[in-house]
Amino acid sequence: MSLVINHNLMAMNAARNLSSSYGNLSTSVRRLSSGLRVGAASDDAAGLAIRELMRSDIAALNQGVRNANDAISLIQTADGALGVIDEKLIRMKELAEQAATGTYTSDQRLIIDSEYQAMASEITRIANSTDFNGIHLLNGNLSGATHDGSGLVSTGKLKVHFGSANDCSEDYYYIRIGTSTASALGVGSQAAEGKGKSISTQSAAQAALEGIENAIISKDKIRANLGALQNRLENTISNLQIQSENLQAAESRISDVDVSSEMTEFTRQQILTQAAVAMLSQANSLPRMAMQLLGG
Structure with a gap:
């Protein structure tokens, strides 16, 4: 290489290598400080x-997972209300058994029937007032066979969504809760049909025993369905958590920096940068030799 003074090619080469090493050092610092191998x-x-x-x-x-947990809370709310309704039905059966015997007068049976009807009214009140986050659970709003979520308020059975897409077999299923008012269960004066309308007479009270039994069975079917759905949701949550954990591990392998490997690269680039700085300093001093030839 000729000794020239117009261009310091060795300094240019050292500066280029310094820029490259310093850029790589900067990348290592960014990765180590952020913990991400893929930051851009x-x-x-x-x-x-x-x-x-x-x-x-x-x-x-x-x-x-949070959606499924919310659905479990909804189911538990409905099941708790049905548990209270269960107590009312048991009391109604007790009253019907009392009125069914011949040792009471008609006036006394009317008094017994007044409590019976009060229990039926309370069942209806509970069914109409039980809600979760503004969604009524037992009044029949969720008993429909078809779900329609196109409006501002969804109608029909409740759709629980928990998957990352919208495939029925993988990402959601429905919660359907039967109507639990007294009339729907076939007890109380508002019942359209059934044997549990009244216990004001001995024969009506005897018939009511069967009607209340049917009401208890209907209520138990609703509770059993809710219990099965809760168990299913709990299993769904476990599966979702496993999926999320494995996806997180896969994402980490792609995205996160290997600190030991990157620290080795950081040290290497640090040494190269220091060497490039030293050589650039030396290269900048070399043209002075030309001054010696010029008698400087």
């Missing part, structure tokens, strides 16, 4: 795209 699309374009899809699925699955 330029780090790994394909990896970034896969990571963001995984992150969206992880977020959706975690929200799905």
Whole structure:
């Protein structure tokens, strides 16, 4: 290489290597400080795209867990109210048994029937007032066979969504709760049909025993269905948590930095940067030799 003074090619070469090493050192510092191997699309374009899809699925699955837990809370609210209704039906059967015997007069049976009707009214009140987050559970709003969520207020059976897409077999199922008012159960004066309308006479009281038995069975079917749904939701939550955990592990392998490997690279680039700075200093002093030839 000729000794020239117009261009310091060795200094240019050292400066280029310094810039490269310093850039790599900066990347290592960013990765170590953030904990991310992929912090920008330029780090790994394909990896970034896969990571963001995984992150969206992880977020959706975690929200799905919360959705399923909310549905369990809803079911427990309905089941608790049905437990109270159960107590009312048991009392009504006790009253019907009392009125069915011949040792009471008609006036006394009317008094017994007044409590019987009060219990039926309370059942209807509980069914109409039980709600979860503004959604009425036992008044028949969720008993429909078809779900329609196109309006501001969904109608029909309740849709519990927990998956990251919208495939019926994978991402959601429905909660359907039968009507639990006294008339729907066939007891009380408002019942359209059935044997549990009244216990004001001995024969009516005897018939009411069967009617109340049928009401208890109908109520138990609703509670059994809710219990099965709660168990299913609990299993769904376990599965969602496993999915989320495994996706998080996969996302970590793509996105997170290997600290030990990156620290080795950081040290390497740090040494190269220091060497480049030293050589740039030396290269900048070399043209002075030309001054010696010029008699400087």
